[in-house]
Amino acid sequence: MKKLLGILLSAVMVFSLAACGSSASSQSSSAATADSAASSEAASTEAASTEAASDLKVGVILVGDETEGYTAAHMKGIKAAAEKLGMTDDQIIWKYKVPESAECSDAAEDLVGQGCNLIVSNSYGHQSYMDEVASKYPDVTFVSMTGDFAALTGLDNFKNAFTNVYESRYVSGVVAGMKVKELVESGALTPDTQADSFTADGKVKIGYVGAFNYAEVVSGYTAFFLGIKSVYPDVAMEVMYTNSWFDIDKEAAAAEALIANGCVIIGQHADSTGAPAATQKQKDAGRICYSVGYNIDMLETAPTAALTSATNVWEVYYEEAFTDMMNGEAIPTDWSKGYADGAVAITDLGPECAEGTADKVAEVEAGLKDGSIHVFDTAAFTVGGETVTSAPIDLTYYDFSTGSPVAVYEGETKEAIVDGYFSESTLRSAPYFALRIDDITEDAEPVA
Incomplete structure (x- = not known):
């Protein structure tokens, strides 16, 4: 054991002397190694982020279209959040002018069939239809904007959101x-x-x-x-x-x-x-x-x-919701924020x-x-x-x-x-x- 310890100590001393004798090149080498590691880590993080972003597919059920102010504000917020998070156009499927009727259920079913794992509707009258479809597809998250009973349903995949x-x-x-x-x-x-x-x-x-x-x-x-x-x-x-x-x-x-x-x-x-x-x-x-x-x-x-x-600055909500989905985290059941955010x-x-x-x-x-x-x-x-x-x-x-x-x-x-x-x-x-x-x-x- 003592002999082994002595060999190890000698090796350490030789390494130390070598390091002292070529500090500049050693530091340069260390810096290069650190930069390489940092670059690899950044690339790995970016790749992971890109992969997470690509896993998200969003279906959007809108009561109007871009000619109607409330819907236009939602569309603007969704697009801004998607761009910021590196999402592509084909990760968002739009359903325009969906009335507050069973047509909302049909739209939601179609979006599930197209592989959407997050489905959002933007009008109060869509809520009961979103609730109905959410109960059938527990692996898909549904958000009903301006809704008021998601917390009462007992469904983990049904959410409400609005702003202050x-x-x-x-x-x-x-x-x-x-x-x-x-x-x-x-x-x-x-x-x-x-x-x-x-x-x-x-x-x-x-x-x-x-x-x-x-x-x-x-x-x-x-x-x-x-x-x-x-x-x-x-x-x-x-x-x-x-x-x-x-x-x-x-x-x-x-x-x-x-x-x-x-x-x-x-x-x-x-x-x-x-x-x-x-x-x-x-x-x-x-x-x-x-x-x-x-x-x-x-x-x-x-x-x-x-x-x-x-x-409303809807980008704030959509960026948070999309990020939660990408990170495998639950979207809040009731979300509402105002000027402070x-x-x-x-x-x-x-x-x-x-x-x-x-x-x-x-x-x-x-x-x-x-x-x-x-x-x-x-x-x-x-x-x-x-x-x-x-x-x-x-x-x-x-x-x-x-x-x-x-x-x-x-x-x-x-x-x-x-x-x-x-x-x-x-x-x-x-x-x-x-x-x-x-x-x-x-x-x-x-x-x-």
Whole structure:
């Protein structure tokens, strides 16, 4: 043993002397070896990443196509995420204009047959059909956007996702509020110049074109209204529904009716350019009226009437979801993120936005990111003249298709008021704010 140890020590000494005698060449050799190893590791990682990316095949079921703002935003997000992750065009199969009917089931079945291991639908009415197909194919992951019962199904392969778009709606409301304040304080908007734009108690009239009276829309228009009120408190809002996510004519008619009623700002939770186009037409005719859109920049449609649009940055979700799939990890059952993660935004400010709007927007966005601003702060609104101190949310999923609610998936009832604000999209990803706050009225009948 001692003899062996001595031989080993001698060998070490010889090696050390040799190393000292040629340190430069030795270091160069070591560096080359390290570089080679690093290059090999990088190549191996890149190859593994490429292989993982190539294993993913995504099926996309869309309620519209690129001509419809909401769908266009999804398409943009999917393509951006795919490009960033090195995916090829043939790894994504698109299904356009799929109605909220059994056609969604057929589309999903076809996508499974084409080898898709992730299938996404982008409209609320697709959800029950996605659930049905997901139960048949446990090895395929299904995501229903804006859905609300994935967590209740017990299916590991069925997911829901949405963004905290109420945050960007609030910010778009701040933009509108800045404009209302400017109009009033400059004397451009007064009871003398446009009398029908004020309520009997002196509040400026705001209009909103909504698709349906779902919580998703109620949450959005309330956030928009509260954004306006945070800048100019003396406002009242009228909401008109179209009973359609996308109907250019109805959305235009609703905007025209609201402007005829005196509304000076027209917001929207509807997916076409109908409302901004109608607002621009009325503005060109001499009315004081401006538009706040949804999903896409409306400046091309309404070059002087458009102030901004609330939008979703879908790339954030799709990049996370695709990456999870590539890494063999589960996609979150309920996903919803906002300004803090770059998942929502507003589009470019229009040329007639009030002076100081950009600075105000930056201030509010910073507050939303750091949590110092809460959109549904209970100090900012009342219901029936009272401050809201409790808002129990029943997470049970009810089917209303028969005319009376039928509980399909039983869920818990949880409190949404936390630390003085309504905590939206934390109990599930889909919005559940359905309170009807004071100073907002909904028309009983949808626009014809």
